[in-house]
Amino acid sequence: MDEEINQPLLEQSSSNVIVHYKVVKGAEEDLKTRVWIESRKLWHIVGPSIFSRVASGSMNIVTQAFAGQLGDVELASISIANTVILGFNFGLLLGMASALETLCGQAFGAKRYHLLGVYMQRSWIVLFLCSFLLLPVYVYATPVLKVLGQPDDVAEQSGLVALWFLPIHFSFAFQCPLQRFLQSQLKTGVLVWVSLVAIVVHVFISWLFVYQFEFGVVGLAIALDISWWVLVFGMLGYTVCGGCPDTWTGFSVQAFSGLWDFLKLSASSGVMLCLENWYYRILILMTGNIKNATVAVDALSVCMGINGWEMMIPLGFFAATGVRVANELGAGNGKAAKFATKVSVVHSTLIGVLFCVLIMVFHDKLAVIFSSSTQVREAVDKFSYLLALTILFNSVQPVLSGVAVGSGWQAWVAYVNLGCYYLIGIPIGIVMGWVFNLGVEGVWGGMIFGGTAVQTGILAIITIHRDWEKEVKLKTSLYFDNSFA
Structure with missing residues (x-):
């Protein structure tokens, strides 16, 4: 009699175990699927971002390698101008451009696509104006380096190179926002191709200016100028020539409104990242x-x-x-x-x-x-x-x-x-x-x-x-x- 009573209970218990097992198994499979999908989305940005950073960093290394063939003073001047002077300003402007990751990223997620182009133009304006405020860093590089204890010949050569780096300095105001604009809408493939073209161009021009035209460190600075502007025009050409039809609708006067709020967010981003760098x-x-x-x-x-x-x-x-x-x-x-x-x-x-x-x-x-x-x-x-x-x-x-x-x-x-x-x-x-x-x-x-x-x-x-x-x-x-x- 007890066996007959317990039999339905055992069957019900077994059924509950099976159902629970299926639910747990389904949850595990669902989690694996979600992790896989998110991982693909993540690496769609991570891979090109790493490549573009390595490529831009390699341009600096190529420049230093050519400078090392010219002499110790030339190598020291290129290294100081590139790492200290240019690096300081790049870090600040890159940090300020990171405000676009907040604004463009959230606007793209909200499907308010036209705002991405407006935000990028605001960033161009803010960063371009800030670039002028940073000009004394280049103009007075030589006396500052002497005060910091650098030898006179290295300080003077570094100051000369710094002045020839001014075109790169202003390219940051456009290149950094363009990169964030494209990343925010997952247009990352173009970053790889543009970076690849830029590094190839840089190696060729550096060789041409140093060994064929014998321009010395000035030639290396000009070669780096050209290579960074290749990045700018490559991304800009893709953007305005149909690569971003939903997010780029042309230049807009709306970009000149709300600049103060935009500046505050950009400044916060710049300070945050500079303190880390x-x-x-x-x-x-x-x-x-x-x-x-x-x-x-x-x-x-x-x-x-x-x-x-x-x-x-x-x-x-x-x-x-x-x-x-x-x-x-x-x-x-x-x-x-x-x-x-x-x-x-x-x-x-x-x-x-x-x-x-x-x-x-x-x-x-x-x-x-x-x-x-x-x-x-x-x-x-x-x-x-x-x-x-x-x-x-x-x-x-x-x-x-x-x-x-x-x-x-x-x-x-x-x-x-x-x-x-x-x-x-x-x-x-x-x-x-x-x-x-x-x-x-x-x-x-x-x-x-x-x-x-x-x-x-x-x-x-x-x-x-x-x-x-x-x-x-x-x-x-x-x-x-x-x-x-």
């Missing part, structure tokens, strides 16, 4: 003042060079995350924006872990292609664990910064960066390096754990606890119902 540049300047630190600084430069190349990958995720989050917020999909953030963090972190492991495995061979000095190689080997940690943290931090850009949080993230990097990280680095006499390792370690780690943790907490549905409503009312539109 300058942080590890300051590391090299700080360690240069440590007593008997010549070998250590050389080794640190090698480590920063490796870190700079690897950073092309996280910066690609930075751009892609900003676009994906902005697109989904503009479309009113708060949960999708949160999911895109998770997928991007996982992808970038896994790649960071891979490189971290590679650094630790090949720790004693990292400097082979960079230096023949046994002392420098041993110092790089000694610093390898710090390099691995830097790469690991930098695989997460740019993604979270990309979320901030896509969401329009630039202003308060700038305060986070200022506090973590410059009020915590650098002071701790100074204490570890000089007070505790830990030298370069102390400065670098203090800046990693006191600045980068703390900043990454704060951004992660804020991102995790953010109300994404509220974020959708906020962005819709902010960007599409007032002077931004």
